[in-house]
Structures are given as structure tokens and as C-alpha cells.
Amino acid sequence: MRNTLLRMLAALLCALAACADIVPVKDLDLQKMAGKWYMVGFATNAQWFVNHKAGMKMGTAVLVPTAGGDLDLSYANLNADGTCWRMTHLAKKTDTPGRFTFHSQAWNNENDMRIVEVQYDDYALVHTIKSKEGVSEVLNKLYSRSQEASATLQQRFSQFSQETGVLPENIAILPKNAECPEA
Structure with a gap:
């Protein structure tokens, strides 16, 4: 138990130091x-x-830019019982292009989101620092x-995640899942 706690504390300190320097894509x-993104x-x-x-499976995210440069984020994930879990956020642009902030009402936390790498027709790597009650x-x-x-x-994602302090066992490539019907 003590070793696990020490490893997590070390990872958190590493993450806080590394994440301060994560720069969004130019x-x-x-x-x-x-x-739509998976x-x-x-x-x-x-x-x-x-x-x-x-028990987690692949879900979808729909990103819609607003006229003011913000980003509407809509997430959907099909549950095992056939119901859909959905969440939406309006990510507000910051003075740094590719960096957005939003408050999650569902989780009552503040989010600092950065789009770190993107090939628009292929993939995007998104890094978020979630803060709640000083943690x-x-x-x-x-x-x-x-x-x-x-x-x-997948290897690039794993490498990046470890560089930002995530333990290797906490990096997941999610199994495929059926999609929620359009809302």
C-alpha cells in the first residue's frame, strides 16, 4: 500500500511539473x-x-467550433444496458491558440484542455488538467x-501519457463499442 501511494505521489508531482510545459499545437x-471523433x-x-x-469502451466526441473561437464538445458513450451516457461542455478559447478552459458541471471541476498534436483527417492528442478543491x-x-x-x-499516445506522469497501467486503448443513436 505504501509503495503504491508513493508511486502515485511521485507520478502526480511529475505530472504537475511536466504538464505546466505542455504546449498546444501551433x-x-x-x-x-x-x-465526429472516436x-x-x-x-x-x-x-x-x-x-x-x-469496463470502459470507446465513445464518440463531436467538436463544433463557435463563431467566437470557442469549442462545443459533445460526448456520447453507449452503456452495456443500451442507454447512452452524454455530456457537453463549452470550452472557452484562451489567449493561447489550441488551449481551452471549461467548468464541468457533471464533475464540478475546472478543466485546462490543450490540443497537443493533430492530423485533422486522422487523430488528435488532447491533454487536460482537471482541478477540483486544490487537487x-x-x-x-x-x-x-x-x-x-x-x-x-498507440505507442505515441502511451509515450506522451507517461511523459505527463500517467502510470503505464493507467493508459488504455479502449475496445470498440456500438455508437449511441443521434440525439
Whole structure:
């Protein structure tokens, strides 16, 4: 137990130091980010993920740029019982292109989201620092335009996640899942 706690504390300190320097992609084109993405990879040391990762499956994210440069985010995931879990956020642009902030009402936390890498017709690597009551956690997501991610891309996601302090056992390539019907 003590070793696990020390490893998690070390990972958190590493994450906080590393994440402060995570720079969004240069010259982000929000219009090219628009549309449906599959959430194929998920990585975080957050305890809720550690407790639930075995049952997690691929979901979708729809990104819609607003006229003011913000980003409407809509997430959907089909549950095992056939119901759909949905969540939406309006991510507000910051002075740094590719960096957005939003408050999650569902989780009551503040989010600092950065689009770190993107090939608009293939994948996007998104890094978010979630903060609640003085505690910060890293959440990395690998979005893909298809339900497949190449071995090279999976390795890149894993490497990036470890560089931002996520333990290797908390990096998941999510299994395919049927999609929620359009809302």
C-alpha cells in the first residue's frame, strides 16, 4: 500500500511539473477539428478511472467550433444496458491558440484542455488538467476519425501519457463499442 501511494505521489508531482510545459499545437485550425471523433485512448491516474477502466469502451466526441473561437464538445458513450451516457461542455478559447478552459458541471471541476498534436483527417492528442478543491489530475485522450488507431499512434499516445506522469497501467486503448443513436 505504501509503495503504491508513493508511486502515485511521485507520478502526480511529475505530472504537475511536466504538464505546466505542455504546449498546444501551433496554428490550430478549429474548422478542421470539427466533426465526429472516436475516443480510442484514455489515460489518467485518477482513482475513478483506475476503478472503472476495465469496463470502459470507446465513445464518440463531436467538436463544433463557435463563431467566437470557442469549442462545443459533445460526448456520447453507449452503456452495456443500451442507454447512452452524454455530456457537453463549452470550452472557452484562451489567449493561447489550441488551449481551452471549461467548468464541468457533471464533475464540478475546472478543466485546462490543450490540443497537443493533430492530423485533422486522422487523430488528435488532447491533454487536460482537471482541478477540483486544490487537487489536479492529468487526463489524456486519443481521438481518431476511425475506430482504429495504428500501433505507432498507440505507442505515441502511451509515450506522451507517461511523459505527463500517467502510470503505464493507467493508459488504455479502449475496445470498440456500438455508437449511441443521434440525439
